[in-house]
């Protein structure tokens with residue numbers, strides 16, 4: 253496996269140089285040269301018109317897929333309530349399971365969760381439920397060990413979890429112990445039916461580049477998936493499924509860390525990750541006080557208030573409101589961006605919203621490239637007008 | 646207090662632009678920087694040393710030019726720096742990266758805390774820290790926003806989750822990842838800059854680490870990138886025209902049609 257450059261065939265045209273997403277190619281003395289760091293993505297091979305670049309096909313799949321069957325979704329809960337991402341993953345998981353003609357299972361850890369049946373209504377064939385007071389709060393150490401034990405026992409071929417703060421912190425530990433690949437923060441999942449492989453697509457370089465990743469030789473194939481990227485299915489109350497209660501083994505599963513205290517952030521009434529409508533503000537607001545304009549608009553619309561990183565960094569609004577690569581990923585029905593330029597890191601967190609409205613006085617602001625509707629104008633005029641019209645309807 | 650800070654050199658992605666003609670990254674004039682999130686990790690390490698004594702070792706796996714990032718780390722307060730560099734390390738995924746870092750940590754010997762950034766700008770996974778902790782079989786705490794106390798071999802930290810803050814206690818040694826809320830990194834000191842110029846930065850290769858070639862780099866990576874492409878932003882968006890009042894009226898109409906207001 254590897255990349256080979258046939259210098260006899262290379263004419264030094266340089267067509268391959270700009271397509272390398274990692275900038276590893278250069279032309280030296282009329283011949284192409286490759287620097288270290290190649291991931292064999294194949295972009296240069298495609299660009300070369302002289303067949304001078306050869307990437308050997310990835311080695312044949314080992315016979316791993318037979319011993320592992322089924323798709324698992326880690327159904328995250330908090331305070332006994334299942335998170336939205338659990339249902340979103342079940343919708344996607346169902347689709348993948350149908351393609352692979354296999355079972356879909358949800359795995360749920362917690363205590364006294366009353367909605368476990370909903371997991372079946374939303375697509376699961378089986379639910380592995382580990383119920384214990386020890387698991388009531390999110391204990392990453394216990395979760396990691398318990399999940400490893402279950403995976404070793406039942407051998408699923410695919411495991412999906414939300415790319416939440418919990419998922420991003422403990423799923424890598426599971427993958428490390430199981431010695432398998434894990435793809436972070438996926439926004440697209442589909443199946444290569446020929447090889448029975450999960451194709452995992454995710455943004456890298458802050459959303460500048462998308463990469464499709466496979467895990468060929470190890471099972472399970474694991475991904476964390478961004479919340480709000482996939483849509484949940486309508487529940488089917490008639491669906492049949494099996495709830496399998498698993499005992500929590502306190503003796504063998506222990507925690508090295510201890511959760512001493514939890515302090516909730518109670519800044520806002522409507523949380524942005526759950527809101528149907530978000531009114532979001534950026535540096536165009538000029539100063540912290542002007543967020544009041546957006547709060548008024550938000551209150552007549554029943555919306556939550558979001559923000560760009562620039563204004564969070566300025567201290568105009570707390571971090572829990574930040575949308576984007578280093579903030580939250582949101583996917584509301586309506587996202588109204590006021591005075592936000594639309595930097596790629598911001599877009600990474602909101603571009604899958606159903607309808608995007610941009611209000612910005614600069615017609616060249618990149619936010620207009622993703623906007624469904626745009627108003628080029630001063631937000632200090634537009635926002636109050638909109639608020640007024642909504643009040644009067 | 647012996648602190649190891651894992652840091653990576655990355656292209657300063659904030660400036661990355663797409664060439665609209667060729668649809669490729671414009672790389673000219675982009676300098677390599679210490680991954681921004683890792684500067685908080687380094688600063689926290691240096692602060693721990695100032696509070697408790699001991700030393701800070703900056704560690705990076707990367708191509709030879711990553712030495713630049715380590716020199717910068719020395720100018721920012723790291724006492725020592727080690728570069729893990731070998732052709733065989735190239736193309737590593739997070740598992741192979743964590744494995745290589747873990748091997749180097751074991752070679753280094755005794756430590757109390759390993760600090761990683763929350764995520765990198767390029768790879769952007771946040772997986773290396775937690776994977777590293779499992780390979781070293783030590784506790785792990787993610788998203789630390791404050792180190793409250795370290796005493797009697799225990800450390801108490803605050804960390805950020807979606808819903809708020811948690812206070813967590815963990816025995817040392819521990820691996821943590823930090824968020825930018827934890828501190829404001831300092832600028833290099835004059836003394837630091839002088840020191841960084843003459844600092845000797847050892848380079849550890851596969852034989853130095855005694856690792857299995859097939860476990861590192863591309864060969865040791867379980868995940869493979871099979872395709873890389875640029876996100877297509879097809880916009881059939883509508884920019885309203887005319888007098889502002891009418892534009893707002895148009896918008897209202899559209900939102901009504903969509904059943905949103």
Ligand SMILES: Cc1cc2nc3c(=O)[nH]c(=O)nc-3n(C[C@H](O)[C@H](O)[C@H](O)COP(=O)(O)OP(=O)(O)OC[C@H]3O[C@@H](n4cnc5c(N)ncnc54)[C@H](O)[C@@H]3O)c2cc1C
Nearest residue numbers: 534535536560561562576577578579591592593598613631
């Ligand atoms: C590693 C990394 C991670 C990042 N993560 C995030 C993230 O998670 N989320 C995020 O948002 N950013 C993130 N950023 C920052 C991002 O690159 C931008 O700097 C930021 O999003 C810009 O915020 P802004 O649009 O509010 O400000 P600006 O870019 O300054 O834009 C302000 C806009 O307001 C317009 N404007 C000004 N006055 C008015 C007016 N009166 N009426 C109408 N419009 C007006 C201007 O034309 C301009 O377009 C990240 C950056 C890095 C390097």
Ligand SMILES: Nc1ncnc2c1ncn2[C@@H]1O[C@H](COP(=O)(O)O)[C@@H](O)[C@H]1O
Nearest residue numbers: 651652706761762764765770771772773
């Ligand atoms: N090549 C590397 N060398 C040293 N540290 C790294 C390397 N890659 C990742 N890290 C550390 O792991 C963290 C998470 O990286 P990532 O999983 O790539 O997002 C970074 O913030 C660094 O602290």
